[in-house]
Amino acid sequence: MGGYAPYVWSTFGITLVVLVINVITAKRRLRSVREQLKLRVARDARRRSKE
Amino acid sequence: MYLPNWMHKLASPPHFFRISGWLAPWLLWPAVALIALGFYAGLVLAPADYQQGDGFRIIYVHVPSAYLSTLIYGLMAAAAAVGLIWRMKLAYAVAAAAAPIGAWFTFLALVTGAIWGKPMWGTFWEWDPRLTSELILLFLYLGFMSLRTSFEEPTKGDRAAGLLAVVGVVNLPIIHYSVIWWSSIHQGPTIKKLDAPSITWEMAWPLLTLILGFTLFFAGLLLQRVQAEVLERERNARWVTEIMRPGIEGG
Amino acid sequence: MTPRRQRLITVALILSGVGLAVGLALQAFEENLLFFYSPTQVLAGEPPDGRKFRVGGLVATDSVSREPGQLEVSFDVTDNQNTVRVFYNGVLPDLFREGQGIIANGTLEADGSFRAEEVLAKHDENYMPPEVAEMLAAQGHPDQSNKP
Numbered sequence: 001m002g003g004y005a006p007y008v009w010s011t012f013g014i015t016l017v018v019l020v021i022n023v024i025t026a027k028r029r030l031r032s033v034r035e036q037l038k039l040r041v042a043r044d045a046r047r048r049s050k051e
Numbered sequence: 052m053y054l055p056n057w058m059h060k061l062a063s064p065p066h067f068f069r070i071s072g073w074l075a076p077w078l079l080w081p082a083v084a085l086i087a088l089g090f091y092a093g094l095v096l097a098p099a100d101y102q103q104g105d106g107f108r109i110i111y112v113h114v115p116s117a118y119l120s121t122l123i124y125g126l127m128a129a130a131a132a133v134g135l136i137w138r139m140k141l142a143y144a145v146a147a148a149a150a151p152i153g154a155w156f157t158f159l160a161l162v163t164g165a166i167w168g169k170p171m172w173g174t175f176w177e178w179d180p181r182l183t184s185e186l187i188l189l190f191l192y193l194g195f196m197s198l199r200t201s202f203e204e205p206t207k208g209d210r211a212a213g214l215l216a217v218v219g220v221v222n223l224p225i226i227h228y229s230v231i232w233w234s235s236i237h238q239g240p241t242i243k244k245l246d247a248p249s250i251t252w253e254m255a256w257p258l259l260t261l262i263l264g265f266t267l268f269f270a271g272l273l274l275q276r277v278q279a280e281v282l283e284r285e286r287n288a289r290w291v292t293e294i295m296r297p298g299i300e301g302g
Numbered sequence: 303m304t305p306r307r308q309r310l311i312t313v314a315l316i317l318s319g320v321g322l323a324v325g326l327a328l329q330a331f332e333e334n335l336l337f338f339y340s341p342t343q344v345l346a347g348e349p350p351d352g353r354k355f356r357v358g359g360l361v362a363t364d365s366v367s368r369e370p371g372q373l374e375v376s377f378d379v380t381d382n383q384n385t386v387r388v389f390y391n392g393v394l395p396d397l398f399r400e401g402q403g404i405i406a407n408g409t410l411e412a413d414g415s416f417r418a419e420e421v422l423a424k425h426d427e428n429y430m431p432p433e434v435a436e437m438l439a440a441q442g443h444p445d446q447s448n449k450p
Contacts, residue, residue: 098431098432099431099432100429100430100431101430101431101432101434101435101436102397102425102435103397103425103429106396107429110429132313135309135313136306136309136310136313137306138306138309170395170396171395171396171397171423171425172395172397172422172423172424172425173393173394173395173396173420173421173422173423174420174422177337177422179337180337214316217313217316217317218316218317218320220317221317221320221321221324225324225328233337234337234338234358235337236337236338236405236422236424238424238425238426238427239426239427240427241427241428241429249426249427249428249429250427250428250429250430251429251430251431251434253431254429254430254431
């Protein structure tokens with residue numbers, strides 16, 4: 001690559017990593033919010049059924 | 052205020068939530084395909100540049116990132132303005148969701164630009180108008196995210212950060228026109244609105260593919276993040292507790 | 303006036319206020335935002351005395367001179383109207399060549415020459431394969447890579 005290989009590959013590599021990080025964090029956040037809410041709803045339901 | 056019916060529906064959180072749910076994968080998968088195609092075309096198919104040789108290929112990750120960094124900021128500021136003016140919760144959610152994605156693309160633009168600059172210009176960094184204003188953009192994103200979460204009352208945070216986002220819009224024309232108004236080490240735009248692009252087609256089409264791919268990728272990610280935002284903000288609403296009941300599909 | 307209309311006006315006012323302030327500030331600092339001076343500006347005495355500044359232009363043809371085996375190099379930088387001779391002891395960027403745009407950072411010596419501490423290359427926004435570049439050159443279009 002005329003000596004430019006480390007520059008080109010590092011930029012593509014960093015970009016790929018950042019894109020993957022974004023996919024993972026978006027998914028993880030949605031999942032964690034969902035789970036927290038599910039727990040909360042279930043807990044409220046249990047509390048209400050005890051009353 | 053008079054709004055067409057479909058806009059009213061879209062602005063309603065449960066409706067938006069449902070739509071983003073099924074729409075996101077339809078944006079993300081084509082995005083992945085376009086990005087894969089663009090990467091391959093940019094690294095293998097496109098011919099080397101007469102001047103920069105294979106080094107110019109960094110354009111394929113640098114330009115789409117830079118383009119997205121400003122596009123996302125514009126969207127974030129517009130959403131913040133809508134939130135401020137119409138007090139629309141969903142608008143604040145969109146701004147909050149867009150910020151981290153925009154910050155990442157700004158980071159990419161700066162880093163890939165620095166790595167490109169070292170062999171071509173002879174330096175990783177210069178305090179010139181284009182580079183400096185792009186760095187300021189990163190600070191604006193980080194400032195927005197930090198300001199928003201530094202208030203006890205979420206609405207106050209939304210408003211303060213929203214104001215920062217709107218005020219920071221003035222940085223966008225500075226970023227874009229810096230290379231035209233002032234002497235800068237960074238060259239002018241390759242893809243121009245009115246003139247013919249100064250890049251041959253076989254080098255240009257992978258670039259356009261990646262700009263489109265990155266944009267769809269952002270759109271899909273944004274919908275996912277807005278879903279999370281909306282659920283959290285609306286956690287006490289009835290529609291949320293309904294879909295979060297155990298055994299309910301889609302919850 | 304409805305509260306919402308009031309908020310709309312507030313946002314619009316803030317935006318125009320900031321835009322105006324920044325515009326005025328930029329005007330005032332116009333010359334400080336000059337990333338580099340052209341050779342014509344240097345000869346006109348525009349750069350502030352005694353301080354480091356940048357001069358930008360094209361490497362004039364047949365002006366590059368270097369002792370064999372030495373790092374020290376000198377060349378003329380021109381804006382096609384005026385010329386400044388640059389002396390530099392260091393590594394030159396890949397793109398450095400005659401006709402290329404460069405930006406030199408350094409100080410003006412008493413004899414009017416420029417002692418550079420850093421020499422950067424600048425390229426324009428044209429991208430094309432070598433065959434196209436050769437074709438353009440054969441048709442009489444000079445190497446377009448050099449407008450600073």
